[in-house]
Amino acid sequence: MAKGSRLSMHPSSPPTYPSPDAVVAALRAAGCVFAEDEAELILAAARTPAERDAMVARRVAGHPLELVVGWAEFHGLRITVEPGVFVPRRRTEFLVEQALAHAPHASVVVDLCCGSGAVGAALAASLGPVELHAADIDPAAVRCARDNVAAHGGQAYEGDLFEALPGRLRGRVDILAANVPYVPTEEVPLLPAEARDHEPLTALDGGGDGLDVLRRVAAEAPRWLAPGGILLVETSERQAMDAVEAFTRAGLAVRHAEDEERYAHVILGTRVR
Structure with missing residues (x-):
């Protein structure tokens, strides 16, 4: 069996998003209307590349953006929100x-x-x-x-x-x-x-x-x-x-x-x- 064939049998790695453009493309493909704005928020919130990739994956899977980045803007305040908590409208x-x-x-x-x-x-x-x-x-x-x-x-x-x-x-x-x-x-x-x-x-x-x-x-x-x-x-x-x-x-x-x-x-x- 060729080397390439052996590698193809390994489980695929989670997707990575090495650039802002890659993040935007992933969000847009998932149907996020404001992909550029959401990408900016995710990139600002992520502390490491691994955290960035995990956050993008959660948003692509349909999690509310506020729960992905951990906060919601409300009446001029930044309100902390956590998974399982109602997001203020x-x-x-x-x-x-x-x-x-x-x-x-x-x-x-x-x-x-x-x-x-x-x-x-x-x-x-x-x-x-x-x-x-x-x-x-x-x-x-x-x-x-x-x-x-x-x-x-x-x-x-x-x-x-x-x-x-x-x-x-x-x-x-x-x-x-x-x-x-x-x-x-x-x-x-x-x-x-x-x-x-x-x-x-x-x-x-x-x-x-x-x-x-x-x-x-x-x-x-x-x-x-x-x-x-x-x-x-x-x-x-x-x-x-x-x-x-x-x-x-x-x-x-x-x-x-x-x-x-x-x-x-x-x-x-x-x-x-």
Whole structure:
């Protein structure tokens, strides 16, 4: 047998990407629309050639770019994200903007269903010194959020919604931001693979009509809000009216805010003084 034939029987080595152009070509072939930009981020994040090749391989396999490089940009911050944690969406910046517009002097902030803690970190960064608390039912999310909110003096807790929070917060919260899951159960399989395959189901599945968690949050929120305190949740356009109804039943004064450019819908509920 010829030498070349013997070599061809050996398992092939993992692909390598020795140049920026090779990285771009691999990403483009995998269908990445912004291949040049993604290549730049990967090359900046990789500390060694082996790490670079592994990161490219993960992205080519369909892993979200943010989880590949280890961070997501959100409201001007670099938020650490880890595998298995919900990646903050840029449209959720609208929720942060609404909170800041309606409670610019907030001193106690809670980020419920916090995921990476991006919303809480963004609010604290904009408000200045605040008492910041974040909570999530997922242990991986809490570990990630703990790092992100610590930079702003915040704390993160693991547990089911309000059960995770210290009791001393009852009646004191000025901003209660709850980025609840709101995808109807039967629609979860229709989500893009990046979300469906790489993010926790608890951060996506909102139950039969997508509003199960939202209703639980709205019902309990008045006990935790300070007089004049505000609850904010993100939802979809078709769910907005049902979300408004849930807020109204809880006794909150309700507004519906929309940003058409970002396809963002935020329901705001204020505890009447």
